[in-house]
Structure formats: C-alpha cells, structure tokens
Amino acid sequence: MERPLTEHIRKDLRPLTLKEYEQVGGYLSVRKALKDMAPKDIQSVVKDSNLRGRGGAGFLTGLKWSFVPMDSSIDTKYLIVNADEMEPGTFKDRLLLESAPHQLIEGMIVSAYGIQANISFVFLRWAYKEAANNIRFAIQEAYDAGYLGHNILGSGFNLEMHLHTGVGRYICGEETALLNSLEGKRATPRAKPPFPQVSGLFGKPTIVNNVETLSCIPHIVNKGADWFQKLSLTNDAGTKLFGVSGKVRTPGLWELPMGITMRELLEEHAGGMQDGLKFRGALPGGASTDFLVEQHLDVKMDYVSIAAAGSRLGTGTMIVLDDKTSVVGFVRNLMHFFAQESCGFCTPCREGIPWIEKILTSLEAGKGEGHDLNLLDFHTKYLGPGNTFCALAPGAMEPLQSALRYFRKDFEQYIAEELPHTTDPLPVKRNRLITDISKF
Amino acid sequence: MLSLEETHEIDEAIRIVPYKKAACIEALKVVQEHRRWISDESLREVADYLQMSAEELDSVATFYNMIHRKPVGRHVILLCDSISCWVMGYENIRAAVMERLGIQYGQTTEDNRFTLLPNPCLGTCNHAPALMIDNDLYRDVTPAMLGDILDKYS
Numbered sequence: 050m051e052r053p054l055t056e057h058i059r060k061d062l063r064p065l066t067l068k069e070y071e072q073v074g075g076y077l078s079v080r081k082a083l084k085d086m087a088p089k090d091i092q093s094v095v096k097d098s099n100l101r102g103r104g105g106a107g108f109l110t111g112l113k114w115s116f117v118p119m120d121s122s123i124d125t126k127y128l129i130v131n132a133d134e135m136e137p138g139t140f141k142d143r144l145l146l147e148s149a150p151h152q153l154i155e156g157m158i159v160s161a162y163g164i165q166a167n168i169s170f171v172f173l174r175w176a177y178k179e180a181a182n183n184i185r186f187a188i189q190e191a192y193d194a195g196y197l198g199h200n201i202l203g204s205g206f207n208l209e210m211h212l213h214t215g216v217g218r219y220i221c222g223e224e225t226a227l228l229n230s231l232e233g234k235r236a237t238p239r240a241k242p243p244f245p246q247v248s249g250l251f252g253k254p255t256i257v258n259n260v261e262t263l264s265c266i267p268h269i270v271n272k273g274a275d276w277f278q279k280l281s282l283t284n285d286a287g288t289k290l291f292g293v294s295g296k297v298r299t300p301g302l303w304e305l306p307m308g309i310t311m312r313e314l315l316e317e318h319a320g321g322m323q324d325g326l327k328f329r330g331a332l333p334g335g336a337s338t339d340f341l342v343e344q345h346l347d348v349k350m351d352y353v354s355i356a357a358a359g360s361r362l363g364t365g366t367m368i369v370l371d372d373k374t375s376v377v378g379f380v381r382n383l384m385h386f387f388a389q390e391s392c393g394f395c396t397p398c399r400e401g402i403p404w405i406e407k408i409l410t411s412l413e414a415g416k417g418e419g420h421d422l423n424l425l426d427f428h429t430k431y432l433g434p435g436n437t438f439c440a441l442a443p444g445a446m447e448p449l450q451s452a453l454r455y456f457r458k459d460f461e462q463y464i465a466e467e468l469p470h471t472t473d474p475l476p477v478k479r480n481r482l483i484t485d486i487s488k489f
Numbered sequence: 490m491l492s493l494e495e496t497h498e499i500d501e502a503i504r505i506v507p508y509k510k511a512a513c514i515e516a517l518k519v520v521q522e523h524r525r526w527i528s529d530e531s532l533r534e535v536a537d538y539l540q541m542s543a544e545e546l547d548s549v550a551t552f553y554n555m556i557h558r559k560p561v562g563r564h565v566i567l568l569c570d571s572i573s574c575w576v577m578g579y580e581n582i583r584a585a586v587m588e589r590l591g592i593q594y595g596q597t598t599e600d601n602r603f604t605l606l607p608n609p610c611l612g613t614c615n616h617a618p619a620l621m622i623d624n625d626l627y628r629d630v631t632p633a634m635l636g637d638i639l640d641k642y643s
C-alpha cells in the first residue's frame with residue numbers, strides 16, 4: 050500500500066533536511082513544473098486528479114484554482130496554506146507541519162506556479178511551536194538552495210514565502226477570516242462574493258488551501274492524476290490522514306487509502322474499544338461533524354459515502370463516544386468550545402450557542418425543564434445552513450442535531466419531571482423570529 | 490517607549506505587508522514576547538508606532554486568545570479543555586493543578602510563578618489529556634506526573 054504523504058517521515062518524527070529530502074526525490078516536482086510544464090498544465094493535472102480539499106469542506110482543488118484570473122497584468126497574487134488546525138479532535142496537519150515541512154513547501158511552490166502567485170504565506174497556529182521552528186528552518190534552506198526567491202532555478206518564476214504564526218481563535222481557520230487576520234484585523238469572516246480567488250488578501254487574487262491538500266500536489270505532479278485516483282478504494286481520490294481519539298486501545302493517526310471503512314479504522318488501526326467499553330458513536334471528522342453510530346460502521350470513509358450516511362468526512366479525524374461517557378456532557382463540552390470561539394459577528398451564533406450551552410449545563414445539573422429538548426431542536430434549525438454569516442454555527446449544530454436524533458433518551462433522562470408544554474418552544478415570539486430570519 | 494530591539498523586530502514585520510497597520514498583530518506579539526503582556530501603555534506605544542488609534546488596536550488585541558491584556562505570571566499553563574481531553578479525563582488534571590497551585594482559571598499564583606488558563610484543543614488528541622506550559626507541550630498527562638512537570642519551572 051502506497052503512503053506518499055508519510056513515506057519519508059522518520060520513526061522519531063525529526064524532519065528531513067533539504068539534502069536528505071532531495072535524496073529521496075524531494076523538489077523533483079518543482080524542477081519538472083518549472084522546466085517542462087506551463088501553469089495551465091499544473092492546473093489540469095490537479096483538476097484531473099480529483100483532489101478534494103482536506104481542510105474540512107472537501108471542495109475540489111482544481112476547480113477552486115480555476116477561478117483565479119490568469120491575466121498577466123496582475124502584479125500580485127497570493128497562495129496561503131491554512132495551517133491553523135484548531136478544530137477539536139483534529140491533529141493531522143501537525144504531523145505534516147512538524148515532520149514533513151519540505152513536502153509542504155514543495156507543494157506550495159508548485160501550486161503557486163500553477164496559479165502564478167508570487168507571494169505565499171504559511172498561516173500557522175500559535176500553539177505549534179515545533180512546527181514553527183521546523184518550517185522556519187526549512188523555508189530558509191529552500192531560499193538558500195534557490196527553490197524560493199527570485200528567478201527560481203533560472204525559470205523566471207519568483208516566489209516569496211513567509212511564516213505567520215497566529216494568536217489563537219478557531220475562526221482564523223475560516224478562510225476569509227484568515228485573510229482579515231493576516232491583514233491585522235479582527236478575524237471575522239468576509240461576505241462572498243467577491244471570492245478570495247478574485248479579491249482576497251489585500252484585495253488581490255488569493256488561494257487558501259489546507260496543509261494536507263498542498264502536501265499532495267508534488268506527488269500528483271510527479272506521478273500523474275491516474276495514479277492519484279488509484280490510491281483510493283472509491284471515487285474520491287488519494288490517500289487520507291485518518292485519526293482516532295477517545296477511549297480506544299491505540300489512538301493515533303494513519304495515512305490510509307480513501308474509502309476504508311469506519312470499522313477497519315476503529316478495529317484494525319485504533320485497536321478497538323478499551324476493555325469494558327462499548328462503541329456508541331463517533332464524530333467522523335472533527336467536532337463539527339454529525340455523529341455516526343453502530344449501524345454506520347461499514348460506511349466507507351470518503352466524502353460521498355459519509356455524506357450519504359448523514360455526516361461529513363470533515364478533517365478525517367474521528368472522535369469516539371463510548372457507552373460509559375455521558376452524551377449530554379460530550380455535547381455540552383463541544384458547545385462550550387463553539388460558544389467561546391464564535392467570532393460574535395452575527396446574532397444567531399453569538400447568542401444561540403451560549404444559550405444551548407446553558408440549557409445543556411442545566412440539564413446535566415438535573416435542572417432540565419420539559420421544553421428544553423424542543424428548544425435544542427429549535428436551535429439546530431435556526432443556526433443551520435443559511436441562517437448565519439459563516440459555517441461555524443451550522444458546523445456546531447451537526448453534533449447536537451445528530452445526538453438529539455440518535456441519543457434522545459440520554460437527554461430525556463435528565464428531565465426529571467415532564468412539565469406541561471406545547472410543541473412550540475417559543476409560543477409567543479416564534480412568528481416574529483421566523484420573519485426576521487427570512488428577511489436576513 | 491518601544492525598545493530598539495522591539496522596533497527592529499516590528500520593522501521586519503512591516504516590510505512584508507503593504508501598509509504599517511497590517512503588521513499590528515505581529516507587533517503585539519513582538520511586544521508581548523518582550524514584556525509578557527500588553528498593558529495600556531504598551532498598547533498606545535504600538536499604536537503610535539503603526540500610526541493607528543489605540544482603540545482600533547485594542548479591538549484587535551482583545552479579539553485574540555493569546556494576546557494577554559492583563560498581567561500573567563512567569564509561566565503560563567494552558568490546559569486543553571476540548572472534547573478528546575474531556576473524554577480522557579482532563580477534569581482530574583484541572584482539579585489537581587488547581588489544588589496544587591491554589592488558583593482558579595485566569596488567576597496567577599501569589600509568587601507570580603504560574604498563570605492558569607483553559608485552552609481549546611491543542612492538536613494532539615491521540616495523546617489526551619494535554620497541556621502546554623509556555624512553549625512546551627505535555628501529552629498523556631496524569632495527575633501523578635504534575636509534580637515533576639511543574640517543578641521544571643521556577
């Protein structure tokens with residue numbers, strides 16, 4: 050089984066130096082691209098490879114790039130790698146950042162060439178201190194070797210690369226909020242259109258891609274679109290970094306073909322549940338994905354299959370819920386995160402998620418009331434897609450809505466006394482709210 | 490007044506961006522690195538240097554988790570309170586740290602040695618529970634390990 054992304058990562062996780070990396074074929078794709086390929090050739094091999102973004106949304110990378118204007122009169126374009134990994138339960142980009150920095154830099158150079166960007170940034174989460182050191186060192190090595198800077202390898206192509214370390218907020222990972230943060234502003238998301246591909250950082254055409262996405266690019270350019278497609282067991286191409294955390298025997302991170310089943314991941318790689326515990330469910334791709342449960346264990350882990358099962362592949366890092374862990378506590382912990390990390394820009398998210406957290410906290414404390422579950426249901430709808438300014442709030446609703454569906458009894462048992470109530474959680478204000486939202 | 494070292498480092502950040510104000514987050518980081526936190530006075534100095542208002546800079550400074558607008562101790566403990574660490578029992582670590590140091594979240598020990606803060610997912614969930622002290626990451630932490638960990642910081 051091929052593992053292109055992690056093949057050259059050492060057991061002790063120390064990154065390869067530039068020399069060592071070149072000895073195992075590193076930077077070949079830069080030579081190939083700059084010598085033998087036009088930017089449009091890079092774009093078409095990436096499009097043909099069917100690579101989907103690994104940052105969570107799974108958007109087709111080739112398609113995203115195709116919106117960048119290729120008019121040669123544009124003086125500045127940016128390529129940004131989103132290395133702000135902060136979604137709870139997600140720990141995949143850390144490995145590539147700490148242990149394979151040259152692979153990422155190589156992918157950034159080739160991608161920048163493909164869209165003819167001349168300035169690139171690594172937007173790195175502040176907490177990743179070792180990654181910062183390793184990337185800073187690797188960027189300097191790449192400059193010294195002539196892979197970055199002016200007239201790279203005599204091709205006439207120029208590329209600057211800078212490391213920006215953030216100052217912490219989950220919303221910085223949302224790509225338009227990230228742009229505001231890089232411009233020295235509060236990291237609130239931007240309205241789209243205009244899309245960043247046309248008007249992004251400092252108003253210039255900009256591509257933002259995830260670390261794992263860009264780390265795939267050198268391999269696609271070297272070995273071709275067909276090869277990349279065949280790495281996968283299904284139609285969603287490539288390998289994927291899959292992770293498991295929670296009370297399994299061997300939590301960890303593995304590069305595996307796209308399309309392995311949840312069961313394989315859990316049992317063969319994560320070693321199954323710890324002794325005495327049973328599997329109850331899992332968030333398949335980080336904190337903002339819907340629960341999948343036992344009946345889904347044979348679902349294939351790819352974008353299309355997981356979506357068909359009612360969740361999202363997200364970041365591919367699974368968080369497991371066992372039968373001795375409180376479902377309400379689990380969801381309350383998630384809501385605390387989302388309430389705290391809401392950027393506060395739009396009202397449903399800023400007000401709604403803390404309200405949900407309060408309800409769950411009072412449920413847990415045995416102070417639940419009859420209409421609490423209806424109120425929670427209500428929120429999952431009104432903070433859902435289309436009602437908030439960005440995807441944070443709808444993402445937050447995914448684990449909540451699916452927990453209410455699959456584990457409703459767990460919530461109900463906290464309500465000691467069923468108070469008389471209508472099915473309408475907000476009998477008086479509801480109509481007004483609906484009108485407001487449809488106008489919004 | 491900003492020190493020479495500070496202005497030198499801020500200038501480096503300014504060089505990368507099209508206008509001064511755009512380097513304000515880098516500038517706050519530089520000053521915090523030297524002074525440990527951003528006082529009102531530091532804030533004004535940075536704002537003046539970048540030719541922006543202190544109010545605007547404060548709106549940025551207060552938005553981000555890791556810019557400290559209140560004094561912190563010599564070492565900052567960041568305890569992950571997100572989902573995988575919660576499942577793996579970070580609450581025991583929290584109780585043990587609080588008891589050992591006699592402080593709650595957001596407080597600093599009387600000897601000014603430690604400040605304790607909760608922190609979202611540290612990105613090492615397969616080794617939960619996790620915490621950071623300054624730049625150091627600790628993983629698979631148990632209450633029994635805490636004594637040795639804390640002893641490293643004076």
Ligand SMILES: Cc1cc2nc3c(=O)[nH]c(=O)nc-3n(C[C@H](O)[C@H](O)[C@H](O)COP(=O)(O)O)c2cc1C
Pocket residue numbers: 101102103104105106107108110113131132133134135136219220221222223224225257258259260262263439440441
């Ligand atoms: C609240 C929020 C946080 C996000 N955080 C990240 C992140 O840390 N890393 C990331 O790559 N994408 C993150 N994304 C997704 C980005 O907006 C964007 O889709 C992604 O970086 C695009 O890269 P890709 O096409 O290569 O996946 C986040 C999205 C939202 C709504």
Ligand code: SF4
Pocket residue numbers: 220238390391392393394395396398399437438439440441442
């Ligand atoms: S949904 Fe939440 S995070 Fe997104 S813009 Fe609105 S308040 Fe900010």
Ligand code: FES
Pocket residue numbers: 137138139569570571572573574575609610611612613614617618619
């Ligand atoms: S949840 Fe604690 S490190 Fe990810």
